[in-house]
Amino acid sequence: MTIPTLAVTLGDVAGIGPEITAKSLIGHPDLRDVCRPVVIGDADSVRSAVAAIGADPAAVRVIDSPADAANEPGTVEVVQTGPSLADVPFGQLDARAGDGAARFVKRACALAREGQVDGIVTPPLNKAAMHLGGHQWPGHTELLAHEFGVTDFSLVLSAGDLYFFHITTHVSLSDAIRLLTPERVETVLRLVGSFAAALGTPDERIGVAGLNPHAGENRLFGDEDADVIAPVVRKLNEEGVNAVGPLPADALIPAAVRGDYKLITVCYHDQGHGPFKAVYGDDGVNITVGLPVVRVSVDHGTAFDIAGKGIAREASLVLAMRRAAELAPGWDHVWQTGQARRSA
Numbered sequence: 001m002t003i004p005t006l007a008v009t010l011g012d013v014a015g016i017g018p019e020i021t022a023k024s025l026i027g028h029p030d031l032r033d034v035c036r037p038v039v040i041g042d043a044d045s046v047r048s049a050v051a052a053i054g055a056d057p058a059a060v061r062v063i064d065s066p067a068d069a070a071n072e073p074g075t076v077e078v079v080q081t082g083p084s085l086a087d088v089p090f091g092q093l094d095a096r097a098g099d100g101a102a103r104f105v106k107r108a109c110a111l112a113r114e115g116q117v118d119g120i121v122t123p124p125l126n127k128a129a130m131h132l133g134g135h136q137w138p139g140h141t142e143l144l145a146h147e148f149g150v151t152d153f154s155l156v157l158s159a160g161d162l163y164f165f166h167i168t169t170h171v172s173l174s175d176a177i178r179l180l181t182p183e184r185v186e187t188v189l190r191l192v193g194s195f196a197a198a199l200g201t202p203d204e205r206i207g208v209a210g211l212n213p214h215a216g217e218n219r220l221f222g223d224e225d226a227d228v229i230a231p232v233v234r235k236l237n238e239e240g241v242n243a244v245g246p247l248p249a250d251a252l253i254p255a256a257v258r259g260d261y262k263l264i265t266v267c268y269h270d271q272g273h274g275p276f277k278a279v280y281g282d283d284g285v286n287i288t289v290g291l292p293v294v295r296v297s298v299d300h301g302t303a304f305d306i307a308g309k310g311i312a313r314e315a316s317l318v319l320a321m322r323r324a325a326e327l328a329p330g331w332d333h334v335w336q337t338g339q340a341r342r343s344a
Contacts (some may be wrong), residue, residue: 010041
C-alpha cells in the first residue's frame with residue numbers, strides 16, 4: 001500500500017522546530033515505514049540542527065518537489081522555501097523567522113491543494129514573530145483555514161482515541177465569551193458529529209463543557225450556558241447528534257480522561273489545553289478538523305528558552321507524524337462527511 005506523503009513545515013527557525021525535525025527524521029527510521037516526510041522550510045537551518053545533534057549535515061538533501069523524495073532513513077529531504085535563514089539567532093523574536101514560518105505553511109497548503117502531499121505536519125511557530133513578519137493571524141489554525149478557504153473548523157487536541165474540540169481558541173478570555181455564539185457552538189458540534197460519523201461511530205456521545213463554573217448552576221454563575229449552549233444541544237439532539245450538556249468542565253474532563261467520553265467540546269483555549277497538557281504532555285497532538293487535508297501539529301510551543309541547546313524532546317512531533325500518517329488515507333471521508341452534513 002502506498003504510504004502518505006507528509007509536508008513537515010519547519011516552524012520558527014529561532015525555536016526548536018529545526019532541532020525536533022532533525023531528531024525525528026534521523027533518529028526514528030521506523031517513521032519511513034508509515035509515511036514519506038518532506039520538510040518544507042530552510043535547508044541551512046536544518047543543516048545546523050543536524051550538526052548540533054551530532055549527525056552529518058550531508059544527510060540534508062534539497063529537492064525540488066515532494067515527488068523527488070527518496071525517503072531513505074537517516075536523511076532529511078527539504079523543499080527550500082524562500083531565502084536562507086541561516087543568520088537568524090536562536091531564542092529571539094525575529095521578523096525573518098516569523099515570515100518564514102508563515103511562508104512554509106502557505107507552501108505546504110499549496111502542495112496539498114495540488115495533490116502533491118497527503119497531509120501537513122507542523123512544528124511550532126511563534127505568533128509574535130509571525131506578526132512581526134507581516135502575517136496577522138492568531139495562529140497556525142486560522143492561517144491554514146484561510147489558505148484552504150474554509151470557515152467551519154476547530155482546533156482538536158487528541159491523545160489516543162480521545163478528542164478535545166475547541167469552540168474558541170487563540171483569543172482573549174473576554175473575546176472567547178463574546179465569540180461563544182449559538183452559531184459557533186452549532187458549527188463546532190456539527191464538526192464533532194461529522195468527525196464521529198467519518199470514524200464509523202455516528203452515535204458516539206459528545207460531552208459539551210459549560211462556559212461558567214458548574215455550567216452556570218441554574219444561572220447563579222452566568223446565563224451563557226442556559227441561553228447559548230443548551231438550546232443548541234437540544235436542537236442537534238433532535239437532528240440525531242448525540243450531544244450531552246452543558247456539563248461542568250471540572251466533571252466532564254476527568255470523566256473523559258477516565259474513558260467515559262471520547263469526544264468533548266470545550267469553550268475556550270485554557271479550558272481544554274490546561275488539563276489536556278497536564279495529563280498527556282508529549283502524548284498529545286493538535287489536529288485541525290474542517291480542512292480538506294489532515295493537519296496534525298505538536299502540542300507545544302517554540303521553547304525559545306531551550307532553542308539551540310540540543311535538549312528539546314521530539315516525541316510530540318514523532319507522534320504527530322504517526323497520527324497524520326494514520327489519518328491521511330481516510331481523511332477525504334472526514335472532509336466529505338462534513339461537507340455533506342453542512343449542505344444537508
